[in-house]
Amino acid sequence: MLYLYAIVDAEPADSEGHQGQQGRQGLQSPLGVVVPEVPAVPDVPPPLPLLGEGIAGEPLRLVHLNGFSAVVGDLPDRPRPDRESLKGQDAVARRLAEIFQAILPARFGEVFSDEAALASKLAGREREMKEALARVRGCVQMTLRVFGAPEAAPKPETEETGPGSRYLAARRREAERARSLPEIEPLREALRPLLRAERIERADSGPLLGTAYHLVLRGQDGAYREALEAARERIGGRRVAATGPWPPYAFAPEAAS
């Protein structure tokens, strides 16, 4: 069976040596800021031996799809989710992230019967994959876990009239709150110049307030940590733990996992 490790941007350069469009234009980040293009780095797929081995020592290979490629290995069975396999898959993702400018790591345990099944799973989602690859191009992920007391939810505005309108407005506020961490706004403000994209998951309960996943350009994780240390005291005694740089696990669409 085919084991999927990652979706990568491994389109060969055209006859004039141009790369695909993704790396050439500014991107609209989720923060609403148009960020400049990543400095051009050759994105020609490496010779196959450089892809190395998978979690069971199997040779990795590229499956070319419509506008992007998949890094796969051939395994006899679905791997068990034990410590060794999980660490092995992370090591493969990190190695691939060194090779390719844009990588979307797959979730653990993604198997397909053959290449046709893989192509079928991803058919019709080319645009989504290309956009995701463009977003992570040249970037690594930093993960911020935030602990401490939550900020009270803002009081609802009173301009809604009937109960139906109030109900919908409340649902809208809940959805917005689930994707936000106003408690660390001063910290985000300090980090913003370094961010290419951001995804926030608010936790429902417990000391963990939520997690912010940040995409920063490769080589800027040091600057990210410095900015974080400088602004750490501005969030009302709440605590943050930063880890990374990681391959952009949190920015890989579900289709790749």
Place this chain on the structure above:
Amino acid sequence: MSRQDQIRLEIEEIDALRAEIERQAAAAAPRWNADPEEVQKSVARLVLALVEFLRKLMEKQAIRRMEAGTLTDDEVENVGLALMKLEETLHDIAGRFGLAPDDLNLDLGPLGRLI
């Protein structure tokens, strides 16, 4: 950050990870239970979960349209009221089968949660 703060953060991180693992383990797929009452409850849970799923979809669409300004104030009020009453009705029926609102969010294994 002091060494003590660092250790405290690491402990909190491990606690958060443990809580997440426990939540995932608790949501493991239930085994088949041949008790007739349990069968009724299982079927009710499945049907109600599907209706709740559709209701959530409609709710998201309504919010999108409300944000886009393509609904009049009267339409927002009517749609909101309908969704609210549908939610109340679903929770009421679920309660009769001993189901909590959270039970209507089915775990689909590798596909994740339904809602």
